[in-house]
């Protein structure tokens with residue numbers, strides 16, 4: 468990693484910016500001013516950013532939240548990895564040259580019950596980077612020093628980027644599911660950006676993993692990453708029935724819905740065994756899907772529906788530790804900066820196995 472001195476910081480930098488926010492948005496690569504850190508901030512020069520489907524949501528403006536433009540933000544992105552190039556006057560715990568990451572939550576209050584219990588991403592004062600603050604599609608970014616993620620040795624920037632969101636998110640879901648070693652963990656969307664990391668983490672935690680996705684590419688990926696079985700929804704008529712058959716004829720202990728389709732959510736309760744957990748992770752467009760089932764089924768099967776948001780600073784740190792030990796390896800395809808718009812279009816089309824990452828230095 469380059470250890471830039473302050474003199475190397477340019478006045479402007481490249482950024483992927485949204486044009487015509489909404490259903491017909493386009494992404495363009497433009498020059499934007501490099502921000503100046505406030506007293507408590509660090510300025511990070513990113514080497515890589517992952518492209519997350521949340522970015523697409525923000526640019527499409529299809530979630531029930533105020534659009535990016537409300538906050539004067541044009542660059543989405545929250546999966547950045549790079550190096551600190553400048554620190555604010557009050558900052559003591561970071562130095563120029565330290566490796567640092569950008570994750571979805573920009574900051575938190577650190578003075579409420581949620582912040583005290585590792586749920587700071589739910590804090591009222593936890594804005595989203597790439598929505599309320601310029602995101603990691605911009606190469607030089609500010610981050611509050613107290614909430615900036617450190618990147619350990621042994622994790623390269625292309626891997627660290629996607630772990631900031633997807634890896635950390637699915638780590639958090641696995642943790643909150645309460646599943647134990649030997650339990651069956653099923654991943655609808657197993658070959659996707661979040662799913663393929665869930666498969667690896669679940670395997671590393673000792674769970675028995677079943678992947679659900681479509682097509683031979685995704686099957687090959689899932690089996691390589693540690694799935695014990697794979698169910699191809701393009702080939703199998705009743706996916707849930709097949710999952711139950713694989714899981715001892717009783718069903719899964721936990722279904723981690725990383726897919727964003729209504730079908731994935733509606734079939735999850737049928738995949739569960741008695742006492743099973745439906746873990747909501749994937750974000751379908753508002754009003755298009757429902758998690759849960761007829762109360763008769765919920766009661767009869769003692770089902771639990773649990774939603775978890777992006778991971779906390781703790782969750783991200785733990786996910787990065789799995790990566791540093793070689794147990795979590797994000798699969799990614801690298802795009803040069805100039806092709807960032809192509810990468811966004813590709814993810815939007817849904818034809819991505821693993822993760823797309825943009826290299827700011829090529």
Ligand SMILES: [Zn+2]
Nearest residue numbers: 519521632633
């Ligand atoms: Zn994300």
Ligand SMILES: [Zn+2]
Nearest residue numbers: 576579582590
């Ligand atoms: Zn708080």
